[in-house]
Amino acid sequence: MLARVADNLFWMGxxxxxxxxxxxxxxxxxxxxxxxPNDLSQSRPFVLRSMLFMVGEPQADKSMDxxxxxxxxxxxxxxxxxxxxxNNVKNARENANSARDLISTGLYESINKFYHFIINYDPAxxxxxxxxxxxxxxxxxTAVLRGKxxxxxxxxxxxxxxxxxxxxxxxxxxxxxxxxxYRDALEAQGSYGDKFSNSFxxxxxxxxxxxxxxxxxxxxxxxxxxxxLEFLILNPNCPRSIMNSLNQVYKHIRDLDTSKHYxxxxxxxxxxKVRSEYEYKHIEEIEGDIQNFIEDILSRLVQISTxxxxxxxxx
Amino acid sequence: xxxIKNQIFSxxxxxxxxxxxxxxxxxxxxxxxxxxxxxxGEHSIDDYASLNVKARSSFFNQGITFQxxxxxxxxxxxxxxxxxxxxxxxxxxxxxxxxAIQRSKALNLFLWxxxxxxxxxxQGLVPMELISSSGNYLHQMMGVDPPGDIYNHISxxxxxxxxxxxxxxxxxxIRCPSEVSYxxxxxxxxxxxxxxxxxxxxxHTVTDYAENLLELLETTKPHGVDIPxxxxxxxxxxxxxxxxxxxxxxxxxxxxxxxxDLFVENDFVYMKTIRGPQKVDIIYRRIDDLFIDPxxxxxxxxxxxxxxxxxxxxxNVTIANAPGTGxxxxxxxxxxxxxxxKYYLNEEPILNNxxxxxxxxxxxxxYVLDNIHQLVIKPVDEAGGYGISIGNRLxxxxxxxxxxxxxxxxxxxxxxxxxxxxxxxTYIAKKESFEQRHVDLRVFTVLGKEKEFVLKGGxxxxxxxxxxxxxxSSQGGGSKDTWVLKK
Numbered sequence: 006m007l008a009r010v011a012d013n014l015f016w017m018g019x020x021x022x023x024x025x026x027x028x029x030x031x032x033x034x035x036x037x038x039x040x041x042p043n044d045l046s047q048s049r050p051f052v053l054r055s056m057l058f059m060v061g062e063p064q065a066d067k068s069m070d071x072x073x074x075x076x077x078x079x080x081x082x083x084x085x086x087x088x089x090x091x092n093n094v095k096n097a098r099e100n101a102n103s104a105r106d107l108i109s110t111g112l113y114e115s116i117n118k119f120y121h122f123i124i125n126y127d128p129a130x131x132x133x134x135x136x137x138x139x140x141x142x143x144x145x146x147t148a149v150l151r152g153k154x155x156x157x158x159x160x161x162x163x164x165x166x167x168x169x170x171x172x173x174x175x176x177x178x179x180x181x182x183x184x185x186x187y188r189d190a191l192e193a194q195g196s197y198g199d200k201f202s203n204s205f206x207x208x209x210x211x212x213x214x215x216x217x218x219x220x221x222x223x224x225x226x227x228x229x230x231x232x233x234l235e236f237l238i239l240n241p242n243c244p245r246s247i248m249n250s251l252n253q254v255y256k257h258i259r260d261l262d263t264s265k266h267y268x269x270x271x272x273x274x275x276x277x278k279v280r281s282e283y284e285y286k287h288i289e290e291i292e293g294d295i296q297n298f299i300e301d302i303l304s305r306l307v308q309i310s311t312x313x314x315x316x317x318x319x320x
Numbered sequence: 321x322x323x324i325k326n327q328i329f330s331x332x333x334x335x336x337x338x339x340x341x342x343x344x345x346x347x348x349x350x351x352x353x354x355x356x357x358x359x360x361g362e363h364s365i366d367d368y369a370s371l372n373v374k375a376r377s378s379f380f381n382q383g384i385t386f387q388x389x390x391x392x393x394x395x396x397x398x399x400x401x402x403x404x405x406x407x408x409x410x411x412x413x414x415x416x417x418x419x420a421i422q423r424s425k426a427l428n429l430f431l432w433x434x435x436x437x438x439x440x441x442x443q444g445l446v447p448m449e450l451i452s453s454s455g456n457y458l459h460q461m462m463g464v465d466p467p468g469d470i471y472n473h474i475s476x477x478x479x480x481x482x483x484x485x486x487x488x489x490x491x492x493x494i495r496c497p498s499e500v501s502y503x504x505x506x507x508x509x510x511x512x513x514x515x516x517x518x519x520x521x522x523x524h525t526v527t528d529y530a531e532n533l534l535e536l537l538e539t540t541k542p543h544g545v546d547i548p549x550x551x552x553x554x555x556x557x558x559x560x561x562x563x564x565x566x567x568x569x570x571x572x573x574x575x576x577x578x579x580x581d582l583f584v585e586n587d588f589v590y591m592k593t594i595r596g597p598q599k600v601d602i603i604y605r606r607i608d609d610l611f612i613d614p615x616x617x618x619x620x621x622x623x624x625x626x627x628x629x630x631x632x633x634x635x636n637v638t639i640a641n642a643p644g645t646g647x648x649x650x651x652x653x654x655x656x657x658x659x660x661x662k663y664y665l666n667e668e669p670i671l672n673n674x675x676x677x678x679x680x681x682x683x684x685x686x687y688v689l690d691n692i693h694q695l696v697i698k699p700v701d702e703a704g705g706y707g708i709s710i711g712n713r714l715x716x717x718x719x720x721x722x723x724x725x726x727x728x729x730x731x732x733x734x735x736x737x738x739x740x741x742x743x744x745x746t747y748i749a750k751k752e753s754f755e756q757r758h759v760d761l762r763v764f765t766v767l768g769k770e771k772e773f774v775l776k777g778g779x780x781x782x783x784x785x786x787x788x789x790x791x792x793s794s795q796g797g798g799s800k801d802t803w804v805l806k807k
Contacts, residue, residue, distance in 0.1 A: 007581050011594045102557045106576040117383040183614035317594040
C-alpha cells in the first residue's frame with residue numbers, strides 16, 4: 006500500500022470517530038442540562054462552555070458573553086472553525102477520496118452520503134430546534150461507517166491502519182471528555198446537595214461516552230467519580246474505555262508489524278509498552294492525580310501517532 | 321412531423337430530415353427497438369420521471385460527479401444520463417469493431433514509422449511538415465522502442481451515423497481518451513432502474529473492460545519482467561476525471577498513484593509504500609505528455625516523476641499510451657487515415673473518413689473561405705469540442721471573424737462538410753417528454769502485443785441542447801447506455 010494512501014486512511018478513521026464523539030457530547034450535555042439537579046449544571050452558559058472546552062476552543066475560558074446559537078453553529082456547521090463536525094466530515098471524505106480505489110464502493114458511498122447530509126443541513130434549523138435530529142444522524146451515520154469498514158473491507162494492512170486511527174482517536178476523545186467533565190464536576194461541587202464524588206456530571210460523562218447503561222449493569226449503583234473513571238479508563242470490556250482502545254491499537258499494530266524480534270524504535274514496541282503499563286494500573290493511582298494522568302495519556306497517544314507517521318507514512 | 325401513439329412517446333416529434341435511430345423513414349419503429357419501445361410505453365411519464373430522479377441520486381451518492389467552479393463556491397454535478405438506451409445490432413457492431421481495430425493498428429504502425437524511419441513521408445504519402453509542425457510531436461521519442469512495440473494501447477474512436485445511414489469516424493482519440501467509466505456506470509444505473517427490460521434482450525456485458533485492459537497492458541511489459549506491477553497515475557483528486565482514474569485502478573486491482581508517490585533510481589521506477597520502495601513496471605498514465613517528467617519536458621510540472629522518461633528510454637518501464645502518441649490524433653493527420661491504412665495494412669478502410677479540406681493547401685483554403693457557411697471549421701490541435709465553428713450557425717460577422725482566424729494560421733485549421741449526426745429519442749426532464757437529440761458513439765479499443773480488445777458497448781454521447789451537434793460533456797452533453805446485442 007502506498008504510504009500516502011495509508012496516511013489518508015489513518016486520518017479518515019480519525020475524523021469519522023472524532024465527529025461522532027463531538028456530536029454526542031453536544032447532544033448529551035445540552036439535553037441533560039435541561040433538567041439537571043443543580044442550578045449550575047442547568048445553566049446554559051456553563052454547558053456551552055463545557056462544549057467549547059471539549060473541542061479545544063480557546064475562547065472557552067474567558068468570561069465573555071456566550072451566545073447559544075453561535076456555539077452550536079461553530080461546533081456543528083461552521084466551515085470556518087477547524088473543529089466543526091462539518092469540517093471533520095469533510096476531511097474524512099477528502100481522505101477517503103484519495104484512497105478511493107482501495108476502499109469498497111459501499112464505504113465510499115456512505116461517506117459521501119454523510120458528507121452531503123452535513124453540508125446540506127440548514128444551520129438555522131440546527132441552532133433553533135435541530136440539535137437532536139442533527140446529532141442523532143451524525144452518530145448513526147458514523148456507526149454505519151464503522152460497520153462498512155468492518156464488514157466490507159479486506160482485513161489487511163489497510164484495515165489495520167484505519168482501525169488504528171479509529172482507536173487512537175477514540176482514546177483521545179474519551180480523555181478529552183473526561184477532562185472536560187472532571188473540570189465541570191469540580192466547578193459544580195458545593196452547589197445544592199452535590200459533592201464532587203457523586204456529582205451529576207459523572208452520569209453525563211458516561212452518557213457522552215454512550216456507556217451509562219452498561220456501567221449501571223455492571224456496578225448496579227449510581228455512578229460516582231471512582232466507578233466512572235474506573236469504567237471509562239481501565240475496564241477492558243467497556244468498548245469505549247481507554248484500556249480497550251489501547252488493546253485494539255496493539256492488536257492492529259501487531260497485524261501490521263509481524264516481526265518477532267523487539268525493535269525498541271518500532272511503533273509496535275511503544276504501543277505494547279504503553280498498553281502494559283495501563284493494564285497494571287489501578288484506579289486509586291489515577292483518581293488521586295487525574296490531571297497528570299490526562300496529560301500523560303494524551304502525550305502518549307500523540308507519541309504513538311507521530312511514530313506511526315515516521316515508520317509508515319513517510320513519503 | 322409525425323405523431324406516434326404510445327404513452328410516453330405520445331408527444332415525440334419526428335423531423336423526417338434527420339436520421340432517427342429508432343424510427344425508419346416511414347415512421348415505424350425499427351425491429352431491434354420494437355420490444356423496448358413497447359416496454360417503455362407501459363410506463364407513464366410520471367413513472368419515468370421518478371425513475372430518472374432516482375437514477376440521478378444514485379449517481380450523486382456514489383460520487384460519480386464532476387466539479388463546476390463558479391465565483392462563490394465549487395459545486396458537484398453529475399453527468400446527465402438518459403435512461404433510454406441505444407441499441408446496436410450484432411451485424412452493425414461487428415463492422416464497427418473491425419473498423420476500430422483496423423484504425424488502431426494502422427495508427428500504431430504509423431507512430432512506429434514516424435518515430436523511426438519515416439518511410440511514409442519519404443514515399444511522399446504524408447507531408448513532413450504535417451508531423452514536424454504538430455504540437456504533439458516529441459523529438460525525444462525519435463528512435464525509442466516502446467515495450468511490446470505499442471504506442472496507442474488505449475483509443476477512444478468517435479463515430480457518428482450520417483443521414484445517409486453510414487458510419488463515419490470523426491476523431492481517433494489516442495492521447496488519454498476518457499469517459500470509459502461512464503459506460504459502466506450508465507449500465508449499472510439502467511440495470512438498477514429498469515432491470516426488467518434486460519430480460520427481453522441479449523446484451524453484451526461492459527463490465528469486463530478493466531480486466532481486459534490490465535491483461536493487455538501486461539502483454540506490453542518491459543523486457544525481463546516476469547510478473548509486472550501496474551499502476552494508474554492521476555494528477556490527483558481535484559482532477560475532473562478523478563472518479564474515472566480511481567474506478568480504473570480499483571477495478572484493475574492496482575494502485576492509484578500520484579507523481580509524488582513515485583521516484584526513479586538508476587533508471588528504474590519505484591513507488592513509496594508502507595513497506596518501503598516497490599518497483600513499478602507499467603504505468604497507465606492519465607497525465608499529458610508534457611507533464612510526465614519535469615527533467616525532460618515542462619520543468620514546472622509537479623504532477624510528473626523526475627527521471628521517468630530516462631527510465632522509459634532504457635525500456636525499464638511501460639508508459640501507456642506512449643509519450644508522443646498525440647501526434648497521430650491530430651485532426652490534420654486524420655485526413656490521411658485512408659492512405660495510412662492502405663500503406664501499413666494493405667487493406668481498404670472499413671470505416672469512412674469524413675472528407676476533409678486542409679487549409680494549409682492554397683486551393684483548398686480558397687474553397688473553405690468561399691464556403692464557410694456549409695462547413696465545420698476545426699482547429700487541428702484542440703480537444704473537447706473547443707474552437708469548433710459550424711458554418712450554418714454563424715452570423716455574417718462571425719463568418720468574417722472565422723475567415724480572419726483561418727487566414728492568419730491556415731495550418732491550424734481543417735474544414736469538413738457539416739455532417740448530420742443521427743438523432744435518438746432522449747428524455748428531456750424540463751419538458752417531461754422525449755425529444756430527438758443528436759448522438760455519436762465513442763468506441764474504446766485496447767491494443768496489446770498481438771492481441772486486441774474492443775469494449776462491446778461504448779459511450780453514446782448526446783447533445784442535450786436542441787439541434788446542437790457538439791456532444792462533448794464539457795459542452796453540456798449527456799450520455800446513454802449502449803447495448804450491443806448478441807448474435
